[in-house]
Amino acid sequence: MNKKISALLLAGVMILSLAACGSQGSASSSVDPSGETVGLTEAFAEAPILVTSGGQSADYQMVGTLMGKIGMDYKISNLATSADLGDAKTLIVVVGGSSKGLGAAGIDADGELARLEELIDGAKTAGLSVIAMHTGGEARRGDLSDKFIAPIFEKADYAIVVSAGDEDGLMSGICSGAGIPMDSIDSISKVATVLPAAFK
Amino acid sequence: MGKKNYISAALCLVVAIVIMVGTGKNFLAAREVPLPEKGPSVTEVKMLSDWFDGLKDTNGDTPVYVLKGEKEGGAALVLGGTHANEPSGYMSAFTFIETAVVEAGTVYVIPYTNHSAMTHNDPGEGNIQYFTIPTQSGERTFRFGSRATNPIDQWPDPDVYVHYPSNQQLSGSETRNINRAYPGRPDGNLTEKMAYGVAELIRTENVGITFDLHEASPEYPVINATVAHQNAMDIASEGCIELLLGGIDMALEQSPTNFHGLTHRELGDFTDTMAILMETANASQGRLRGASGVEQVIGGLDRFYEINEDLGMLYVPFDENGHPIEERCGRHLQGIYEYIAAYNNANPDDAIIYSGVPGYDELFLNADPATLGGAHLGSFLK
Secondary structure, eight states: OHHHHHHHHHHHHHHHHHHHHHHHHHHHTOSOTTOOOOOOOSOOBOSSEEEEEESBOTHHHHHHHHHHHTTOOOEEOTTOOGGGOTTOSEEEEEEOBOHHHHHHHTOOHHHHHHHHHHHHHHHHHTTOEEEEEEOSGGGGOSHHHHHHHHHHHTTOSEEEEEGGGGTTOHHHHHHHHHTOOEEEESSGGGHHHHSGGGBO | OOHHHHHHHHHHHHHHHHHHHHHHHHHHHTTOOOOOOOOTTEEEEEEGGGTOGGGTTSTTOOEEEEEEOSEEEEEEEEEOOSSTTOHHHHHHHHHHHHHOEEEEEEEEEESOSSTGGGGOOOGGGTOOSEEEEEETTEEEEEEOOOSSOOTTTSOOOOSEEEOTTTOOEEEGGGGGOGGGTTTOOTTSOHHHHHHHHHHHHHHHTTOOEEEEEEEEOTTSSSOSEEEEOGGGHHHHHHHHHHHHHTTOOOEEEEOOTTSOSSIIIIIHHHSSSEEEEEEEEOTTSSTTOOSOOHHHHTTOOOHHHHHHHHTTOOSSOOOTTOOOHHHHHHHHHHHHHHHHHHHHHHOGGGOOEEEOOOOHIIIIITSOGGGTTTHHHHTTOO
């Protein structure tokens, strides 16, 4: 009898565990995807520009390469803090989590989040414009990447998102809710078209 | 003992001998691995032992195809068959050797980086041993090997593999994985010697850029991806953007500094080369696949992966078209092209210029779907 009770209890705990797993996944899709985002209507940002990573994926380097190709002048630092802002007037944070990238940078996800919060708060205090970008599409979504999205996008003045990474409306929901202009593009290469329009 | 017992014993003995002869022949035949035909730019076929003689007369020695252009230029190295159960790696190397016309610089191609691993397979996985595809000269048969060095050549495995020189500890079986053995050492085990030979080639020939071609199971997170050493990230970023513009979904990752033994870490640290590794999706790997077969290996098909795609378990899209060998080789060969183009932009005096190698469009996008799964790839092979 005792064995039967134990087995039933164990089964109950397992079912509860599964339910707990399910609830975490549904949190990211609980954002109302019906919110309409508004694209950028006028230039607001100024050079000099500092580009950093938000999660240590290599997407920030690809954005930097694209900016270089179209002649935009920028500094790049994947581990920038507020002390590195210098004379920058715009901070671009390219969001995307990568466990390999975090390993390469010698930082864990919590440390990266703390760095970004300190950097963005410092930038806001110093009056910099903050542009959040998510260019890695679906491959840069999931538990690790999602951890960085809200803290960065909520504080941005403008957002650029590759639409394949926003099918659940997480980023468009944040932007529409906070009145942040956001442009959706179909591939990272379109950054070269929309980003210059943000600069005076 | 009665007469009947003698007859039964004799019959059992004969059956045992027949099985032994059959399996023995099969076992020994695995030591013969098919080699590429020489393409238009192959000027020399050397052996890895020419750079490190500690490999001479071992099963770790392997052919190195030298494709030298008429004009001076830089040097590139293509590593196929690091893992001999990842066929798009060595089939891309075959295709490059048999089709490339090198105009400037030198390209070194090693089709079987771990030659020993090509001489056995993983029977416990139910893996195939061979696959055959039609080519310009008729049907050609290729080997399907193992991820690790043949235990005939290196045995036993330690309980814990301690990487040299980092002292990183890994599972004992990884001691036979050449992509955990770099930079290698001249007095190490056979796998470490092979890795050392590759590093010596790079150092001696001043190889500016090195490609390591891999495949991964669809449920592995780092897939349809490029991993680059930090000194290659500028080039990798530029090449990756070109691949994305060309319609190839490619993620870029920087090599972690704390994961040792891999080409993208150690060849960048211990030589002057820019080390780049590429991964494609292989349906014959992974735990979520169905029974192993040729349709997985070169067709890239698996109905269980289709089910797992619906369940959200995979990191690459997987439908009834799968990921045929033409798509996987096309990704690798287009990747080599774009990353070398980016390398040339950064190093115009050491440019490596070649043509004639089919890329993603020719191998996959523009192919008749009915010919995918080996026949179309074979049409480019001699």
